[in-house]
Amino acid sequence: MTSSTDGVVVGSRRRLVGGSTALLVGGGIGSAMTSLVRSAAAQSPAEAPPLPWKWVRLDPLEAGRRAYRFYKEKGGCGTASYLSLLSLLKEKAGYPWTTMPDFLMAHAAAGYGGHGTLCGALGGASTIINMVAYGGRKDEQQNNQIIDRLFWWYAEQDFPTERFDDLSPLPKQVRVKAMSPLCHTSVSKWAVAAGATIKSDAKIERCAKVAGEVAHTVTLALNEFFDGKWKPPVWKPAKGIEHCVGCHGPDTAAQKAMAWNQQGHMECVACHADHTRATTK
Numbered sequence: 530m531t532s533s534t535d536g537v538v539v540g541s542r543r544r545l546v547g548g549s550t551a552l553l554v555g556g557g558i559g560s561a562m563t564s565l566v567r568s569a570a571a572q573s574p575a576e577a578p579p580l581p582w583k584w585v586r587l588d589p590l591e592a593g594r595r596a597y598r599f600y601k602e603k604g605g606c607g608t609a610s611y612l613s614l615l616s617l618l619k620e621k622a623g624y625p626w627t628t629m630p631d632f633l634m635a636h637a638a639a640g641y642g643g644h645g646t647l648c649g650a651l652g653g654a655s656t657i658i659n660m661v662a663y664g665g666r667k668d669e670q671q672n673n674q675i676i677d678r679l680f681w682w683y684a685e686q687d688f689p690t691e692r693f694d695d696l697s698p699l700p701k702q703v704r705v706k707a708m709s710p711l712c713h714t715s716v717s718k719w720a721v722a723a724g725a726t727i728k729s730d731a732k733i734e735r736c737a738k739v740a741g742e743v744a745h746t747v748t749l750a751l752n753e754f755f756d757g758k759w760k761p762p763v764w765k766p767a768k769g770i771e772h773c774v775g776c777h778g779p780d781t782a783a784q785k786a787m788a789w790n791q792q793g794h795m796e797c798v799a800c801h802a803d804h805t806r807a808t809t810k
């Protein structure tokens with residue numbers, strides 16, 4: 530039976546059962562019908578299983594190489610990182626990954642819809658991280674922690690790395706620290722240093738390599754995580770912003786007594802002047 534036939538059968542069964550329930554208001558038969566509806570829904574192949582979905586050990590280099598290629602062949606950084614991991618999971622783990630659409634993260638390109646917000650490579654990869662590491666109430670922070678540390682790692686990198694230079698017509702590009710997980714900052718800091726425009730081949734190469742590096746790092750981290758070997762790197766604010774975090778939060782012991790008035794782990798001085806320095810001058 531093909532899956533589309535399954536869909537039709539399930540659909541009509543649902544309509545049928547739903548219709549009968551509507552006629553049976555309250556009482557024993559009504560609740561028996563309700564549980565019938567529920568079990569029909571549970572058995573339906575149209576229902577996505579709840580998270581987390583199964584991760585299998587993947588080859589980080591292959592993930593990175595696919596992401597580099599997909600950036601150029603399939604359309605941008607969101608699809609690059611997401612589809613590199615997804616395509617490997619479809620091949621190695623099969624269902625339910627086979628139910629996921631290839632272009633779920635296409636909109637994340639260029640910082641989501643071209644808006645320059647979160648780097649789409651981080652967005653695409655974090656969708657997969659959430660799907661495999663979502664811990665529910667039992668361990669609700671693990672998915673967020675992996676993602677937080679990924680963003681922090683990204684901001685610290687001198688992009689692009691040379692890991693995928695053998696695939697690239699433009700090896701050994703200028704490397705510049707991203708400073709922020711934001712697409713606009715990451716790309717613009719590099720473009721200024723490289724003297725490149727946004728539509729140039731050089732920028733496309735740079736971002737393809739960034740997507741490759743993100744997929745590589747996420748695969749390494751998830752392999753370690755599911756081997757029980759991943760130790761979340763401790764977030765440590767850069768030297769220039771340690772004092773900001775000390776007063777404004779988050780994550781410092783001394784801060785506990787005060788009310789935090791900012792959330793986030795980004796580089797404060799990318800957007801704010803240091804008012805403590807201004808007053809001591």
Ligand code: HEC
Nearest residue numbers: 769770771772773774775776777797798801802803804805
């Ligand atoms: C010694 C503690 C301390 C340090 C260090 C500190 N701040 Fe503040 N900051 C304050 C206080 C207190 C205020 C005033 C809060 C208020 O108005 O409620 C403030 C206000 C601010 C505001 C709001 C300004 C406004 O106009 O409302 C921003 C933004 C800010 N700080 C950012 C920073 C950044 C960025 C750093 C580091 C470069 C930093 N702060 C370092 C204590 C500190």
Ligand code: HEC
Nearest residue numbers: 770773774777778790791793794795796797798799800801
């Ligand atoms: C991407 C830019 C950006 C970054 C990075 C950033 N901020 Fe802000 N922050 C803002 C904006 C915009 C506001 C709102 C300012 C306003 O309306 O005056 C703000 C507001 C604040 C305020 C005032 C909050 C309040 O409720 O009064 C504090 C404090 C603050 N930021 C601290 C920080 C600290 C500390 C960091 C680094 C850990 C940081 N910010 C990083 C953009 C940023």
